[in-house]
Amino acid sequence: MTEEVTYANLKFENSHELDNITKPEDTKKKEFLPGPSTSSRSCWPVVPILLTLCLALLMALVTLAVLCAISCSAENRQPGKPVFQIPKDYRKQLRDLNMTKNELHANFSNTLQAIGNQLCLEGEKNLKNNGQNCVLCPANWKWEGGDTCYYHSKTTKSWEESHQFCSSQNSTLLLIKEQAKLSLVQKFPRTSYWLGLIFRPQQRIWYWTDNTALTEEQKSWTKQINFLQPCGYVYYSTIYSRTCKEEVYYICEKPAIQLQRGNNHWQEDWFVRPE
Secondary structure, rough: OOOHHHHHHHHHHHHHHHOOOOOOHHHHHHHHHOOHHHHHHOOOOOOHHHHHHHHHHHHHHHHHHHHHHHHHHHHHOOOOOOOOOOOOOHHHHHHHHHHHHHHHHHHHHHHHHHHHHHHHOHHHHHHHHOEEEEOOOOOOEEOOOEEEEEEEOOOEHHHHHHHHHHHHHOOOOOOOOOOHHHHHHHHOOEEEEEEEEEEEOOOOOEOOOOOEEHHHHHHOOOOEEEOEEOEEEEEEEEEEEEEEOOOEEEEEEEEEEEEEEEEEEEEEEEEEEEO
């Protein structure tokens, strides 16, 4: 009887101790739980910091290399010279270009001086200039005073043919837009010449070939002009009109080349006068 009771108490105590023992965690379940582990989760904030440090170190290395290059070039260069120098080949090319420019300028000045001495000084009385200026016209063109050269035709042409010839010579048919020009025409050897004057039916008005309209003053120099005979010509001191297909003598005009004598200390030369 006593042995049975002892056995029962012992069994009870053993079972009580087993109940107090903590059960081990189920490691298999934790291995397959979703999400990073605690150790991996703690590493993420370190990555941006490492990248930032790497970039900062790289920038410091680049800056150091640039400073070293500048300091080395400064040590090697001669005093008073800039850090960045133009290569010797480029400097030589610049010197050659400057020399060529000076030579061309000198040749041009000498040529103009020769032209001035030959044509302007010897022909001063004929050209009626003041000894300081000179007017030059192309070959077969005449200077009649002022700043204009004139070409007098030796054959007759229609108005259109005359206009085309003057255009090919970089000039225009005679334009009589001032009273002085009208008086000058009276001294020309022939009596009739085509003018750069034509009637435009679209605008119903007379126009000079430089696209300026016939003014009221200029109309007072005209006589018997009408749109049925749309091309103008001058006869002595009066402007008339006739059909454009008729053949008449013509005069072309263009600006003259003007040379002006200038004094530059000891050097005297000729140069083209700016318009």
